[in-house]
Amino acid sequence: MINIGVIGYGYWGPNIVRNFNATEGAKILSVCDRNRQALARACKTHPHIRGTSDCNDIFNSSEVDAVAVITPASTHYELAKRALQNGKHVFVEKPFTTSAPQAEELIELAAKKNLNIMVDHTFIFTGAVRKIKQCVDNGMLGDIYYYDSTRVNLGLFHDDVNVVWDLASHDFSIMDYLINEEPGALAACGKAHINGMEDTAYITFYFSSNMIAHFNVNWLSPVKVRTTFIGGENKMLVWDDTNADEKLKIYDKGVAVTNKEGLYDLLISYRSGDMWAPRVEQTEALRLESEYFVDCLRDGKTPVNDGCAGLRIVKLLEACDESIRSNGHMVTL
């Protein structure tokens, strides 16, 4: 049995508690939040859980095996470090940290203490992303031409991270998981209209192959859009995460150059065939991730979403900030 202490019961914390609670082999011992109302909600919903407003109660408890850090990004480094120092495994909300050196320090500390870090890249546990992974890996799509993602809505403004760290971090971790090629450079532009944090941003990734990736993130959109297009040589895929029943659509559409004797004899043919919407596993992603966390601790496995995965994403996010500050100048990775 893995005993877990949770720090942070704001927006995401209740989902963490509910899912770990329902996971075989895991048990939530205590929840910490400095906000009294949040703590009261936790105790009303889960009367058997110990509530505290002092995180030392969790760090110092000899019963706690692992700490879930579900707090604002700017506090991740400090809290995760203290958990590791106290010999606890760490489950930390994304983004892992707010700088690469912080992430590297935590990875090193965990290694030295033989502890596990799992970064909550929830989306890679969704049925949709796991099905896309199959389609990419088995070659169904063919060479990938572009990866184009839009993640916008009227979002909660953060005061410690901008929209790139908040929303694009999801997409970067999804793409990191799906695509077997790391970007060589990126360019980003963004605007802050409200509180000094960029609320609107556009990011382009460049690759050494012919692929291009683009991310559109926005906290000021009147409607929620969660769409990723992956255009392949053989097939094209659209993932609409707001569609309850037909999240994935794979199109037998494409363009082919069938003849190539000089530029002017180029014959382009268009293929417009059927569409196929594979059934997508419905299990809640966080449930699978909770079980995977318990599995990894029990079997001593390194999770796919370990500290190193978290670090790769943080490096991309830092490069975005650098590019935005220089008016969209390309940053080599």
Added chain:
Amino acid sequence: MINIGVIGYGYWGPNIVRNFNATEGAKILSVCDRNRQALARACKTHPHIRGTSDCNDIFNSSEVDAVAVITPASTHYELAKRALQNGKHVFVEKPFTTSAPQAEELIELAAKKNLNIMVDHTFIFTGAVRKIKQCVDNGMLGDIYYYDSTRVNLGLFHDDVNVVWDLASHDFSIMDYLINEEPGALAACGKAHINGMEDTAYITFYFSSNMIAHFNVNWLSPVKVRTTFIGGENKMLVWDDTNADEKLKIYDKGVAVTNKEGLYDLLISYRSGDMWAPRVEQTEALRLESEYFVDCLRDGKTPVNDGCAGLRIVKLLEACDESIRSNGHMVTL
């Protein structure tokens, strides 16, 4: 009665002929196309029209008052110039020309000969764009934060222009019409996967105000998307041109900073109110544009979509090409 000769009966030409034909005060005299099958189709559908494969028949005809140039972009300059030289008014498909100097030369020539040029920026005659114009001009949206457009589908590859000239040219002309501020700089990136022409491109416009504009255009998308988001301080607008009945939706949503005593006391409030979908005039845009062309010729008016409007768009398109060639480097306008 304005007698019109049409050069080019490919994809767009039939719409031009059908609409001018139905316009009071206009008459299509002849259609020219070097493709015999296209010409046969024109004559089968419109038995009263003179068909020819030699455009000189049109340029030299004393009966022809105006020439509609509905041919590939790379031929616009040459054909429009000959029309003007022969004393004909010109209606020319977008993009006006393939370079700014060409556009400037045509504008000058028309002025000297006292002839009219109208560039077929069809979209500004749609009910949707005219309704958006009202909403922008009457202040309903408030200060505009961002203009975000996506225009993608499995598109016809051109061999003389890339996807920016083909698709983004529409959006640039729409935005030029809607927004009373010209961009100060732009950055664009694109990839050519098939025939050496960029088929995927992302363009960002920078303004001296706090507005940002972004355009996503793609010839390799499995589905057709035609969406423009305009995020304003007061209201937010979504135009989905693929939606037959509810093209425009205006959301009473937004974010406001209500208190501002130091950065850490910033109070952000969210407003999520009703949505309103105004009725949009259904008349075919090209019909209105045909009538407007006849009106302008008859009354000696300068059309809003004159050569100068065409030139502004061509300058933006040229700057996109320059930015793409330099890997997304910002180009000052």
Added chain:
Amino acid sequence: MINIGVIGYGYWGPNIVRNFNATEGAKILSVCDRNRQALARACKTHPHIRGTSDCNDIFNSSEVDAVAVITPASTHYELAKRALQNGKHVFVEKPFTTSAPQAEELIELAAKKNLNIMVDHTFIFTGAVRKIKQCVDNGMLGDIYYYDSTRVNLGLFHDDVNVVWDLASHDFSIMDYLINEEPGALAACGKAHINGMEDTAYITFYFSSNMIAHFNVNWLSPVKVRTTFIGGENKMLVWDDTNADEKLKIYDKGVAVTNKEGLYDLLISYRSGDMWAPRVEQTEALRLESEYFVDCLRDGKTPVNDGCAGLRIVKLLEACDESIRSNGHMVTL
């Protein structure tokens, strides 16, 4: 060459003229409409066509081979009869006539004179319906449990037929084409809210098999719905005719009884698999129907949508009226 005279240039007439005009082997000679404005529109769009306000000009013309009757339903019988009496083939808008005896008389007259009747059941020429026909005929769907159609919108009120004759007539002809079983009885209920004609109606068809069919038609709907569900034992099909790109969706979903030892041991299993959207041919239905009309006349073939098909539909429509008048009492066919 089949020379055609068209009577009626209201809502549907322009489509008839445009399509026959573009059909190889057919030629529209003249158009008749008593409405001067309609006639002027016809002549402006098709300057080579003879316009007339007297239908005798068409009936008496020795050049005319076939007459297209595109007028209100209540005039079909009289006009078609005069066309046949004058030795012309007949193409008649649906519904064929407003009573079964009229239809029978026309069928007999055409047989005697060796002339063809084609009733314009346009939908059976759409790519969607032809693809569904394949799926039904090749057994993909399995035994059919239900056929459920909704056809509603803010419709044009007729003063000679109700919403059943106007809208459900489409669905009856589609079902007549798709399903190899004729209904044994029907029940219908409807309400007239505006002009004494039923504008809202619900019709149920009963079959000797276990299938049930239902039709929902309405002239007072704020949105246009054109949806048909066909629930089969093996697969289930949804046809949404308002969806431009994914009209047909076939679901690998179903319910099976896997064990049946006494009612209480009934084991029901649910299957929820992939969805498949076959590509649907985009050619305009009326174009194919025009060509089919010309083919049938040239080759002496009896069309699938001949007078007998028209009569079958009229009988169903008459039975609906009878049921509505008796407050939904079941009418045996």
Added chain:
Amino acid sequence: MINIGVIGYGYWGPNIVRNFNATEGAKILSVCDRNRQALARACKTHPHIRGTSDCNDIFNSSEVDAVAVITPASTHYELAKRALQNGKHVFVEKPFTTSAPQAEELIELAAKKNLNIMVDHTFIFTGAVRKIKQCVDNGMLGDIYYYDSTRVNLGLFHDDVNVVWDLASHDFSIMDYLINEEPGALAACGKAHINGMEDTAYITFYFSSNMIAHFNVNWLSPVKVRTTFIGGENKMLVWDDTNADEKLKIYDKGVAVTNKEGLYDLLISYRSGDMWAPRVEQTEALRLESEYFVDCLRDGKTPVNDGCAGLRIVKLLEACDESIRSNGHMVTL
């Protein structure tokens, strides 16, 4: 504090427990389910709750104030009766009972014992239904022409009730709440394809006014549809409960007879104006209902969804069964 015992932890029970648990003034004491796995799930999720497989533990507990009966419909009467006999208030899932006499007996028993019955007509607590109620009551829609509801999906087959009792019961209770007129008669038809229970059914309600209501319910639909159209003289409303953000749309569309000198001079005018989607309160309906239950008990109020409301719906459901058995014969209410 109202102490509650819950009987039944199948599909709906967990929602009941979660919501009452979170309600101020209520406390779930114990949960009963004969299924060991269900009980284990309840105890894992809510470790503070007493689990039992014997419902007498609840009936006999002196601590329990109210019993929530969340079991198959055929057991409601027996369990509710025993709860009332033991002096407990009753919250019972819909349908209230499986026959009107049972419902009447329970109402009488509760009255005698001065206990409350609340039937879980959840939908009347949704933001959407409460907003529609406003629009109906304040006259915005005008006289109502039709009420047309579709509630279909691949549903869980019950072995004690058919699809009318399972799904249409929701719609009947919604309509009962919204419309201030009771139907005078109804006609229903249905088919059982799988387990002897009707899985497909169509019901029409007749009123003494000019209104008509229709319900389409189906357990064999490949897609989930939850749509209600309410066509009024002044405005028309569409409620799509599967649409997360725009559940309600109100259309300024309609038809008017503007002149009426004899039938042939009838002038019908069409109005096609804007659409308005009012913001809909997002609070979970069951949360509001839980709070309302507690309020009613505390303040001695009779809930709107009391036993009498439950009885009205049961009577409609019984009439449907009678009509289906007689092949759609109209049943007077």
